[in-house]
Amino acid sequence: MKRWINKQKNIIDFTISSLLRRKGKNTALFFVYTVIVFLLSSVMFYTHALKKEAKIILQSTPDIVVQRTMAGRHDLIPVRYAEEIRKIRGVNAATPRLWGYYYDPQSRANFTLMVSESHPLPSGDIIIGSGISRTLKVFQGDMMTFRTFKGDLLTLQVADILSSKSELVSSDLILLSEEDFRYLTGMAKEQATDVVVRVRNPKEFKTVAVKIVNLLPDTRPILKDEILRTYDSIFDWRSGMVVLVIFISVLAFIIFSWDKASGLSADERMEIGILKAIGWETSDVINMKFWEGTAISLTSFLSGVVLAYVHIFFTSAPLFVQVLKGWSILYPSFKLTPFINPYQIATLFFLTVVPYTVATIIPSWRAATVDPDSIMRS
Amino acid sequence: MIILTDIRKTFNIGELNEFTAIDGVVLTIEAGKLTVLKGPSGSGKTTLLGIIGCMLRPTSGRIELCIKAPWASDEEGSTSFESTSLPERFLAEIRRNTFGFIFQQFNLIRGITALENVMLPAYPAGEGHTVLRGKALALLDRFNILSKALTKVEYLSGGEAQRVTIARALMNNPAVIIADEPTAHLDTMLSHELMGIISELKEQGKTVVIASHDPIVYGCPAVDRVVTIRDGKVETV
Numbered sequence: 364m365k366r367w368i369n370k371q372k373n374i375i376d377f378t379i380s381s382l383l384r385r386k387g388k389n390t391a392l393f394f395v396y397t398v399i400v401f402l403l404s405s406v407m408f409y410t411h412a413l414k415k416e417a418k419i420i421l422q423s424t425p426d427i428v429v430q431r432t433m434a435g436r437h438d439l440i441p442v443r444y445a446e447e448i449r450k451i452r453g454v455n456a457a458t459p460r461l462w463g464y465y466y467d468p469q470s471r472a473n474f475t476l477m478v479s480e481s482h483p484l485p486s487g488d489i490i491i492g493s494g495i496s497r498t499l500k501v502f503q504g505d506m507m508t509f510r511t512f513k514g515d516l517l518t519l520q521v522a523d524i525l526s527s528k529s530e531l532v533s534s535d536l537i538l539l540s541e542e543d544f545r546y547l548t549g550m551a552k553e554q555a556t557d558v559v560v561r562v563r564n565p566k567e568f569k570t571v572a573v574k575i576v577n578l579l580p581d582t583r584p585i586l587k588d589e590i591l592r593t594y595d596s597i598f599d600w601r602s603g604m605v606v607l608v609i610f611i612s613v614l615a616f617i618i619f620s621w622d623k624a625s626g627l628s629a630d631e632r633m634e635i636g637i638l639k640a641i642g643w644e645t646s647d648v649i650n651m652k653f654w655e656g657t658a659i660s661l662t663s664f665l666s667g668v669v670l671a672y673v674h675i676f677f678t679s680a681p682l683f684v685q686v687l688k689g690w691s692i693l694y695p696s697f698k699l700t701p702f703i704n705p706y707q708i709a710t711l712f713f714l715t716v717v718p719y720t721v722a723t724i725i726p727s728w729r730a731a732t733v734d735p736d737s738i739m740r741s
Numbered sequence: 742m743i744i745l746t747d748i749r750k751t752f753n754i755g756e757l758n759e760f761t762a763i764d765g766v767v768l769t770i771e772a773g774k775l776t777v778l779k780g781p782s783g784s785g786k787t788t789l790l791g792i793i794g795c796m797l798r799p800t801s802g803r804i805e806l807c808i809k810a811p812w813a814s815d816e817e818g819s820t821s822f823e824s825t826s827l828p829e830r831f832l833a834e835i836r837r838n839t840f841g842f843i844f845q846q847f848n849l850i851r852g853i854t855a856l857e858n859v860m861l862p863a864y865p866a867g868e869g870h871t872v873l874r875g876k877a878l879a880l881l882d883r884f885n886i887l888s889k890a891l892t893k894v895e896y897l898s899g900g901e902a903q904r905v906t907i908a909r910a911l912m913n914n915p916a917v918i919i920a921d922e923p924t925a926h927l928d929t930m931l932s933h934e935l936m937g938i939i940s941e942l943k944e945q946g947k948t949v950v951i952a953s954h955d956p957i958v959y960g961c962p963a964v965d966r967v968v969t970i971r972d973g974k975v976e977t978v
Contacts (some may be wrong), residue, residue, distance in 0.1 A: 366867030373873070375862035377857070384852030505791075617785040630851075637848045640796055641909065642837020643864040644830055732829075734798060 373564045374647065378654040389729055391521050393663050395619055397662060400715050401674070402612040402666025408675040409683060415702055425559035426568055428585045429457075439554040444579055447562055451574050453567045459555030461544050465509065465537070472497050472535065476547070479538045486521040486542045494534030512549035557728030560584070569734040606681075616715065633728060639735035644669050649724055660716040667707065667715075676701040743770040743917070743948075744792060748802035749956045750973075762788040763799070764973040770950055771966075772807070773917075775943045777953040777959045780970035786920050786952035787845075789970065793950060794840045794919045795824055795832045799895035808839060808916050836864055841910030847902045849894040855881065856890040856903045880908035883936065901932040907938060918942055920951045926959055926976055936961045 382389050424434070428447065448457040461478040474495060475586065482490060485508055489507065501521055511516045525533040562571050572584040626686040627635070635648050674680060750763040762785045770776050771947070778786045791797035792804065807821040824835060836842075842863075849858045859877040881887045884904040889897060894905060910918055921937070924932035927945070932955065940963035943949050953956055959967045968978040 368867075369869050370865055370867035373860075373867070373870060376859065376870065377853075378866060380853045380857060416822075466743055633848075634850055637850060638861070639833065639838065640842055640848070642833055642913065643862075644833040647831075647833075647865045734791075734796060736788075736797040 370647075371650075373652050374651050378658065379652050381655060382649070382658060389569055389659060391569070391660055393666075395649040396660065396663035396715075396719070397667045397670070399612055399616045400664050400711070401670045402608065403616070403715065404668045404671035404711055405680070405682065406609050406612065406713060408520065408671055408703075409500065409680055409702060411707055412702055415700065424590050425573070426490075426562045426565070426587050426589055427560040427572060429558040429560060430580075430583045430585065431557075431581055432583050433581070439550065440557055442553050442555050444582065445555070445558045447578060448558060448575055451571060451578065453562055453564060453571050457558055457565050459558050459561045461541060461550065462556045463544075463548055463550075465547070467499075472498070474537050475534050476539060476544060477539050477543045478541045482538050484522065484538060484540045486540045487519055488540065489519045489543075490525055490538040491521055492522045492525050492533040492536040495537065496521075509547055511547050517543065531589070551653075567735070613714075616643060616718075621722070627730055632730050635730045636735050639731060645731040649728050652724050652727040653720060655700050656720040657716075659723075662715050664712065668711070669711045672701070672703070742772045744805040744807065745769070746763070746795070746803040746805070748792060748799045748804065750785075750792060751800045751851035754800070757855075761807055761974065762794065762973050764886070766802070766970075766973070767929050768968060768975055770948065772948050773946050774965040775854045775939065775949040775951070775961075775963050777967045778970055779831075779954055779959050779967050780976075781954060784970045785883070785973040786954075786970050788897065788954045789971075790919055790921050790950065794842060794917075795835045799825060806835070806839065811945075828901065833865075833922050835913065837865065838913055839915055839917055841913070841915040841918045843910050843918065843923045845922035845925045847894075847926070849902060849905060849909075851895045852893060854891050855886065855894055855901075857909075857911055858894055858905055860910045862909060863896050866913065877908070877912065879914075880911055884908055899926050899928075900934070903927060903931065903935060905936075911942075915947075920949070920953075922953050922955070923951060924953065924955045929957065932957045936963070939963070959970075 429440065429444070431444070442459045445459045456716045458480065463476050464473045465476050466473050471654050479490075484490065491501065491507070496502060499507075500713060501522060505521050506523060511517050521538065525536060525538070539547075544550070550556075560571070560575075562568055568586050568588070571692055572586060575582060575584045601675055638651075639645070664719040674682065684724065744767055745768045748763055748768075750765040751759060751761045751763065753759045764785075764919075766789060778789060781784050788797065792799050802825065804824045805821055806824055813858065824832065827835070851856075856874070856877055859880055860873045863873050863876070878887065878890060881890050884907060886901055886904050889901055889905075894902060897905065903926075918939070923935055923939075927935060936957060939951070940951055941963065943963055953959060958964075
């Protein structure tokens with residue numbers, strides 16, 4: 364065992380010397396490899412983080428959202444509709460919701476206003492999302508001024524900053540009291556934005572929806588499934604863009620590996636010949652090439668992954684800004700929640716390190732199986 | 742002793758450019774002696790040397806090495822084995838333990854130091870790095886090039902590179918030294934110096950086989966036997 368360890372140590376020692384004496388070539392390899400891993404892992408981190416954000420949103424999605432329509436467009440719903448809906452058999456709860464958007468000329472962004480059932484607030488207090496806090500530099504205890512629908516000003520105090528797992532949900536959110544919401548937006552007391560309905564049995568969603576339309580013909584119930592489909596199409600479009608990037612990255616990697624696999628330089632062949640002539644076995648040569656490939660691919664892999672992590676989660680993916688534009692209109696600052704899935708890293712590892720190492724070994728193996736004399740004469 | 746029986750080597754068999762480099766060589770190389778294979782360029786000396794040194798497989802024939810096999814245990818009494826039919830792994834082991842090679846072009850690995858080049862043949866044997874380093878430094882010292890131990894081989898003169906090659910050949914303390922045109926890139930003085938070193942190795946009990954057409958080599962007093970090769974055949978012994 365000690366001899367085996369010593370042998371590996373000796374071969375690794377020579378591998379390091381080999382890497383250092385081909386500094387230019389290996390630096391170029393490291394650079395290209397890192398860029399490819401960076402692109403691939405950026406795409407993987409990005410799609411995964413988006414899907415995770417979507418999952419968080421959908422967890423809190425109500426079973427049915429009932430909107431009122433007027434001439435085919437969304438209109439405010441009378442609060443009494445909730446009472447009507449509650450009477451339908453199978454309905455667990457029907458709650459009127461108050462929410463809307465507020466355009467802030469200072470940051471040129473739309474904020475989402477919402478009266479939260481889970482965070483009942485006294486009049487005069489608000490809770491804001493971390494995106495707003497970051498953009499406007501407003502913190503707990505500060506005052507924020509809003510222009511009401513009548514044109515006068517309403518000043519509210521920041522009671523807290525939301526710390527949600529998903530910035531996509533909370534970044535632009537302002538939670539306020541019902542009283543302040545109605546004063547700011549001018550929404551009448553007997554009206555709400557929509558009504559959320561909870562149904563006891565998921566199999567009855569459609570039946571309940573039909574009953575709602577029959578009871579209140581000017582309403583449009585939207586089922587959870589339909590909301591899911593809408594999100595899916597949004598993420599599918601984004602996934603389509605990133606799949607294209609993945610495809611290009613994989614193609615680049617195949618070309619890169621193929622170039623590496625297609626042959627050895629005359630110097631490398633000569634070197635293998637010398638090593639074999641002085642008593643190295645074919646397996647020793649392959650072992651050396653394995654360590655060489657591993658050293659380059661592992662360092663490039665780690666660098667690429669770390670750079671991609673910084674790119675996606677710390678600098679808000681500037682390279683994918685075109686794909687993200689849809690969000691940035693709604694959100695003053697978009698930051699994905701850092702998340703690493705070991706399975707994802709393993710997939711990336713097997714997509715990059717393994718093929719590269721194999722690509723490094725194959726030509727060396729071919730060269731090393733020939734008689735050393737033939738290599739030295741060629 | 743190395744016994745070659747009816748050795749033939751044909752390259753590119755079945756193709757238009759098929760040619761026979763070694764044609765029915767029968768030769769016995771005695772242990773502890775200095776044998777020179779002499780002959781013009783293209784006569785087959787290097788090919789024969791490659792076959793003797795287990796670097797090249799003959800197309801037909803038999804080579805018997807009358808030495809203890811590197812893989813044999815001390816209890817085993819056998820002191821000879823046939824090398825032609827051995828798998829590559831065993832041939833590599835024989836090259837590493839039984840033969841030390843001195844090449845015409847030096848064949849040192851560029852970009853690494855003289856010391857590392859000398860240590861290279863011993864790397865697969867699995868000895869500790871410190872022990873190997875000590876052995877290699879002692880060999881470099883023996884050939885008066887210790888001061889160049891940490892110099893990259895491309896910066897060495899022809900004579901220095903040749904001495905590094907000899908040190909490398911002796912790293913695993915082989916029984917047989919094989920040298921292919923060792924004086925081809927050396928001037929007269931360095932050629933004499935090299936033959937002096939080789940004579941010393943012979944005196945220490947090494948078997949030496951040299952392929953050369955240099956009179957300094959085959960005219961050296963330490964040479965025990967000159968074998969003339971022509972057209973792949975042994976002409977005179």
